[in-house]
Amino acid sequence: MIVSKPKRRNVPQNLKIDSWQKLKSIFDELLSRNIQSSSDLEDWMLDNSELSAVMEEDMAWRYIKMNIDTTDDQLQKEFNFWIQEISPNVAPIAHQLNVKLVSSPFLDELDENKYRIYLRAVKNQIEIFREQNIPLFTKMQQKQQLYGSICAKMTISHDGKTLTLQQAAQKLKSTDRALREVVYNKINDRRLQDVKQLDDLFDELIELRQQIAVNAGYDNYRDYMFSAMGRFDYSPEDCTNFHNSIKKHIVPIITEIEKRRKDQLNLTSYKPWDTQV
Template sequence: MIHKKTRKYIPQDLDIKWETLEPIYSELLARPINSANELEQWLQNRSELEAALEEDFAWRYIRMTCDTANAELLQNFQYFATEIEPKTAPYSNELNKKLVESEWINQLDENKFFIYLRGVRKALELFREENIPLQTEIQVEQQKYQGITGSMSVHIGDKEYTLEQASALLKDTDRSKRQEAWEKITARRLQDKDKLDELFNHLRSLRHKVALNAGFENFRDYMFQALGRFDYTPQDCYAFHAAIETEIVPILRDQAEKRKEALGLEELKPWDVDVDISGKPALKPFKDGNDLIEKSIQCFSNINRYLGERLEIMKDNNLFDVESRKGKAPGGYNYPLSETGAPFIFMNSANTFRDLTTMVHEGGHAVHTFLTADLELNDFKHCPSEVAELASMSMELISMDNWNVYFDNEEDLKRAKRDQLFDVLKTLPWVAVVDQFQHWIYTNPDHTTEERKDAWIRIYEPFGAGFVDWSEHPEAEQNLWQKQLHIFEVPFYYIEYGMAQLGAIAVWKNYKENPEKGLQQYLDALKLGYTKTLKEIYETAGIKFDFSAGYVRELAEFVKNEMDKL
């Protein structure tokens, strides 16, 4: 069993409410600091407080997403968002000021604190008192997305399915069954399209106000600063989109033609893209959620005993919720528990191959959480998404050589690897579309709902539009963006998947060439947390932080060659 770290500053049994927190914040703010050592001690005490708050918030979020219909759990989450965060925010800003104005700040080890202090100065630059109530409202409003989507279900035959469970039927070899499942899923999504449009319009308006208050022309430019994107610009993102369009889309178009030919179809429809073209039934890598966890522990152990032990620890401490059910929020995540030093994995398993890849993806995040658990300050663990997603996406590929624990049959194993590598390439255009769409949304803040639909189609089409014929389902295509949780809940967190996907291919290439060295470089990079720049972390992993057309082409060719071997 694992337990929270022993606290050295705040009370062990601290009840998380403002009345108990305010005296601690006041003490930190008023405390005299008379040396560099005392400044470091002050930073550690502040870090301990922030870790306790983060873990408390984590459990409120986890419990709410596990049961979106439970009003009490929603209320507990909203209490933190409305009663605690708005009151801690001004204190955090004052503590940041106290830090940067300290006469001892220049005596801190620059090698250790450079990244952290850079982030503190950026937070001070962006802080506006008038944004606190807006950010509170945004936090509460964006959770409505999970309430709306978590309640969606469909009836197929005499059975009720969550949308995640129903999507498994899109792999059925009977085309009429696939079509029925797709049409019912789509009709259910469209039933709430106006509700989701209304929610998003409100979120867009609130976010634009935040940006204007902070002195920015638009929310896109504000978020690039707020996300700490010190290493690339919006123009770099547009260049990456273009590289994906020129280097990846032609490969996928060729794959779509082969799919059409193999299935004997004139045109691919939206329900034709997930079925296996071999004509064989969908892959079944595990029986149920518990079997998925056990097999994943074995898979990770076969790569490296340390990795498997991390998942065993999580299982022993009930840190998984993997089965799909009605009332559970959609999607999947790994949520770090800052004081405990372990994470919680949440997902919606419907016993599909995709669930296997979700588990190893979130498992990569989980390993990252364990590797950074003992870093000195809580902020050192707050990795940018370009690093966090490198951890997870690399694990998807590294783990493939041990997928025999999921598949007894050699041909099934080959199919699984082919599907995974195809998904790696397929991810990139979708990332480019979602990112470019968000650039458009927030640099055109006064757009109408109809203009947004038109923009989505205009952006989606050059990237292949899924390589299917949408002519009979224009409304479904126009509203496809609504299924992407990130657009509602974590705006602009998406291009990182593309950058990390390239990095993951490079990590896997190194691993294929020298498994021991490749794995060690990967783990060494993750151990750094966010104590080095993106470029330095990627270099530690033995790869480049680069998303030029040439690099995209080089790595895409490597993946295509590996697919051809299978």
Template sequence: MKFNQYEYQRPDMEQVEVNYTNSIAAVQSATSSEEAIEAVKQVQSLQKSLDTQNQLVGIRHSIDTRDTFYEEESAFWDENSPLIEKWQNEYYQAILTSDYLEAITEYVSKPFIQMAENSMKVFDPKIIPLLQTENKLSTEYSKLLASAAIEYKGETYNLSGLAAFQQSIDRDERKAVTQLSSNFFSDNLDELDRIYDELVKTRNQIALELGFKDFVEVGYLRMNRLDYNREDVEVYRQEVLKHVVPLSEEIFKRQAKRIGIEDLKYYDLNLEYVDGNAKPIGTPEEIVQSGVKMYHELSPETGEFIDFMVEKELLDLVTKPGKQGGGYCTYIPDYKSPYIFSNFNGTSGDVDVLTHEAGHAFQVYQSRWIETPEVIWPTFESCEIHSMSMEFIAWPWMELFFGDQTDKYKYSHLASGVTFLPYGVLVDHFQHEVYEKPNMTPEERRQTWRKLEKMYNPWKDYDGDTYFENGGFWMKQGHIFASPFYYIDYTLAQVCAFQFWKRTQIDQDETAWEDYLNICRLGGTQSFLQIVETANLKSPFEEGSLTAVIETIREYLNGISDEALQTK
């Protein structure tokens, strides 16, 4: 069965409530551990069915946001998801108060129990209207960005399609298309301000209703940070400022010299070479076929995985009108199918989809043995270890995609991983400021962003662009709107991925692949720091872990001459 044959049917919510109620009662009335676990399995079956329908709507709506049927179904799920969350929490409460908690824990895993406890802390039926408002506002943001139809040289582009021109070797073109993108956000500033202001106030009200001091505490619990806290993150931020920002500045100074520009502006940052950035070879279909070859040669497990994805048409990769921007990987439980969504635009990012998003998909494919839906994926920062590490594990096959531009791609890939870290930490720091001071005006929020941006990204010169100079860049970052505090996770995972890079590409450590495969199979049955330990990596919070790997990267990058980076 192919993806277009996967059947969507809107659930009968009255029947769903009956099924939840009966299964929860069965957990509560169980007279043996066997009975309790059987009742848990009934709920899990219901969860998978509901999530399957929800995922099908989400995927199909993102493929074409103009499809009125899936637009209506998306609104249905926005409205009803908080009700499902209410029943979920009643289920968690039944487990946590069960006489057979120990046996259930062995079946569902300890992280599930921790996440159930967190879920109980951040939900109360009285906040359902607020959760519905939060969902609605988040959807408004996505739809607003997807509505972008920007005219350039006689063609119409969405934001993702336009981004390809930001790597043009023509500086005037880079400036022009970046200005077009800026204009879209500037023209919609009032609406973006309104949406985010209402989101912040709604989330702050959620926190207060639940008895928390601020939404930061709720955000951490929602993100299921099971074994580190905001104090750990503050220490980590300082390490990034101390060790990574200086290397990033070195990288950008070298880039400016390489492209012959003394005054590097924001629209120059995406161009790393005067002869153009590395671009993948071939059509989207040929790029996918190179991906199939790569995964067959990497391991039997990845070969089986990529065949499954291609044969069942579980990839939608090419940008088109009405398609939501960005990229993601998700999972359709009843069909045991990962799904990859992206917007190919002719840049190296197209290959990153086949490594990064496929890293996510490969992990969940390996974790399909896990019956507990909450832990088929690990927590977010652990998820990103799989995706970012796969990007580096795939390095030996990059010639399939880039030919004689492979060295150029590798340099850019590694260097951009470094320069991303300060930005990722900036996104997180900004959100701490926003939710610790929820009564800031939209203008004050933009000023806060610009102040922090100058700390973490001091190389950004906006060349008089009023929108960006006034602190509007963050509005491009969908996570800030839709998934609060989901961003530091990428940076923590990047530090772990750098360690896999060092082990696989520098040290030629033959045990690295088995360690990677092991953590893919684990899913979320371990917490972040446990997964790091299982993978034989150093924790990002460990003193020295960041310093050592950043120094190795510095040596590697400095060992490549700019002459070697010219297209041959």
């Protein structure tokens, strides 16, 4: 069965996002549209949502294709175009659209049960938006993409074949313990080749994320991300309590399962390469 895309309301059906101007005209129309009733407002919200969905899908496909073949420079270029040209331009105008929505005189006429959660998220995005964070987000996305690129290029050589780490990991399920140990050590050795680069990258990301949080009025990136991800119904403290519960109640169960595995394998010592058999 061939799945066909639904017909779009406002965004051109065959829109190819290869320049900011193609998106800007759609954003500008939404920003300037005259809304004269709650029905108009709902139509505007649907059109705004459709545009967001189209962009999210386009961005997702660029990311997926780039990671499928990390050697393709064109796919890398297309992804970088998005984070360098599209995202920084979208951020301020998307903020303006959020403000337009919550400032509408028809907002109170909307069905509260239908839109309460959505509007809560929009108001939250307005609160945490800071224009000075836009270039920082671009840098952060570039560094996150670099991490993925470094990891995707990791391979090992085994039995005359070049294997990705994901392919190599399948051999850790082999019943041949000697093979498992060899492959496990090859995987670890390969990862350690990039340890300095990855450590430096992680340090840079910590610094960027902390600055983003401070700019938005938060003490740390964790608290900022709780707001950014719309985690309204539980707190960091709730997560800590959950982690402690896992440690207290679940870890002992896992430990017992691993002990049984060791006994079933008839091993006198239990190693990391024994855990997936």
